[in-house]
Amino acid sequence: MTDIKRLDSSSSDFQQQLDRLLDWEGVSNEAVNNTVREVLQAVKSRGDAALVEYTNRFDRMSVGSMAELEISQDRLTAALVNISVAEREGLELAAERVRAYHEHQKVASWSYTEDDGTLLGQQVTPLDRAGLYVPGGKAAYPSSVLMNAIPAKVAGVDELIMVVPTPDGEVNELVLAAAAIAGVDRAFALGGAQAVAGLAYGTETVPQVDKIVGPGNIYVATAKGMVFGTVGIDMIAGPSEILVICDGKTDPDWIAMDLFSQAEHDEDAQSILLCPDQAYLDSVAASIDKLLPTMERKEIIEKSIADRGALIKVADLDEAVTITNHIAPEHLELSVDDPQSMAKQIKHAGAIFMGRYTAEALGDYCAGPNHVLPTSRTARFSSPLGVYDFQKRSSLIMFSADGASHLGKTASTLARGEGLTAHARSAEYRIKD
């Protein structure tokens, strides 16, 4: 019997039980902080030489210069024939769908002119250069290359630099192929805090970027946190989560497998099912027991399900929505008859998968929307990675002589109220009389 928690929203201490289940504290580790600080400082002051040293040490390489760590465009393109045709076609279809979806997110400049000729607006521009961190080794996901790179290219970012560690010289052909398809401009065989430092500060060989995106281990996440401000960063992600609301009419095997598809990521991943039908919850539990032994990653799934999973009996679907809005899940499946009207009631979720056919796994790869989503209740205030993360805005303000004269009086009054008389006098110079 799989040891998944069973909660009931009618228990008097349900809210405490739920909050205990959701509780997640990112680990902060003083030893990691010190190592990362040292690596950042070394790369900042010694550039390429430090990158080569750390890469030889941490990734067990033996290169003599940064030039040997650049992965050429030809090498990226070569990967396209080193993978299977089905894989190549899969990546190309996924890229095409991701690109088409993200085109809808582009923000355009706007402005308007007032009666006295005053022009106000915002000018929207892309970042000049973005850095994409891609993990190496086992957790190397080509889908993440597409999901991080394509929004940047759609935004119009001039140059996209990818870093991916190649521990012991091992490269992942699918990752290189995805980079070729996504249009990565330059790539380096770098990883860890040193790769983040290279992108943030620039070296003789690695160009300085304006923003760094992409997932990584605790060293990478810590380094991204420390260089934030010098460059922009995307969110620092916690463990992945899925929340399923089901009315009890979907094949319980499907739902069990959907829960597994989150749980297999990581022992800390969280899979939760909300349903008003106790008998259905029992059948999903039975499906879990039946299917678990057949799974390749069963040890990870079992621990994730036991430690952080839950089957929750709710009073009705309305209550399920209320609980969901408290949880603000990364992935939300609405496995119900009318998912569209339920979705309208959802206030906080990274992505909403509507209907019994919409497995979250489709969204992870090729539906089109981004799979980089806010975790750990941060969907309360943040959004999926998107084109808007690679664009920024400048306010536009142009006053006519009349407009400046008229509004200058208000600015002067308010500036003097704040004791800022240079502000006041600067506005007053433009007042006619």
Add this chain to the structure above:
Amino acid sequence: MTDIKRLDSSSSDFQQQLDRLLDWEGVSNEAVNNTVREVLQAVKSRGDAALVEYTNRFDRMSVGSMAELEISQDRLTAALVNISVAEREGLELAAERVRAYHEHQKVASWSYTEDDGTLLGQQVTPLDRAGLYVPGGKAAYPSSVLMNAIPAKVAGVDELIMVVPTPDGEVNELVLAAAAIAGVDRAFALGGAQAVAGLAYGTETVPQVDKIVGPGNIYVATAKGMVFGTVGIDMIAGPSEILVICDGKTDPDWIAMDLFSQAEHDEDAQSILLCPDQAYLDSVAASIDKLLPTMERKEIIEKSIADRGALIKVADLDEAVTITNHIAPEHLELSVDDPQSMAKQIKHAGAIFMGRYTAEALGDYCAGPNHVLPTSRTARFSSPLGVYDFQKRSSLIMFSADGASHLGKTASTLARGEGLTAHARSAEYRIKD
């Protein structure tokens, strides 16, 4: 003679001189970090009791309960009659213009349906609750209340909670009046790290918010950095900056005063003028010398101008644009004949003030655009505070049975390529045949 630096872009070491001028390292202080960590922990675990203790200690108050620290709606409204009519009308006009401008920033939900019935899109929703930090004492700026509160209200945030310290019981009537005008829902006489902790974790009296915005001292900035993740935060601002590009045809007194209007904020503020005309730079230097003794905040201005200001001779206006794009200034004034075509060449700036009449001071108070802008070169990757900071998006995905069957094959191929077989099987369940 005011001691403002004179740079020339034709010097061989110009780039190094410029980078030295721009260099700014935010201070990180271990003693501050420890104090803030302790305050956050105390408020998280002891709630109202800790808020009352810290407020009595740090703000020299003597209240018995959090209830005494709530500032009622009646008290906010009363402030509207405690200020002058000109001030009230100024705040109301500013609020109206800021609201009208920010209405243009609202992002709407969107979706599209593919041929096989697959629906894709994004649902845009406001944050439930936002917290607004307002500094107390001398640096209390009512204009900042408007600039932070109004975008949240335009976004549709349900509840806006303001915190403002009242050291020794001293309240700022203009700040309370601005809160009444902006529609702040609840207000508390709290400041420092304890106020940030109250908003981030919630207490018996202070509601937990989803995002905290607004400026503050080093304790507030440090606390915001530490609670990031539990709640969202706006940017952590550095010293204010202005960059003026002038063709040499604007009254030099006007430009000198525009430079002062940044410099008077703070000794670390930065004011830079780029101009191709050496004689004009000399006249601005003369205006600085002439006007400085007449300024109320002359000590601050003098130090800021001497330590961080510069008059820079450039080859021509095109070079001025190139240098500006490197600097990515917070405020940019284009005091030239055709500012609109020059603005199109600007890639990175917080706000662009076009034309000789558009004093930056107008933008600070009442033009409409936000005065919370990216500093310290972060305009390379970030934007003015806006309605979009109080909205977030959820991806929408709904597959038809046919769409799920068709794309399930691609998802399965890609998932198996990544070794994630629960993902693959979850997609495969939805493949017909």
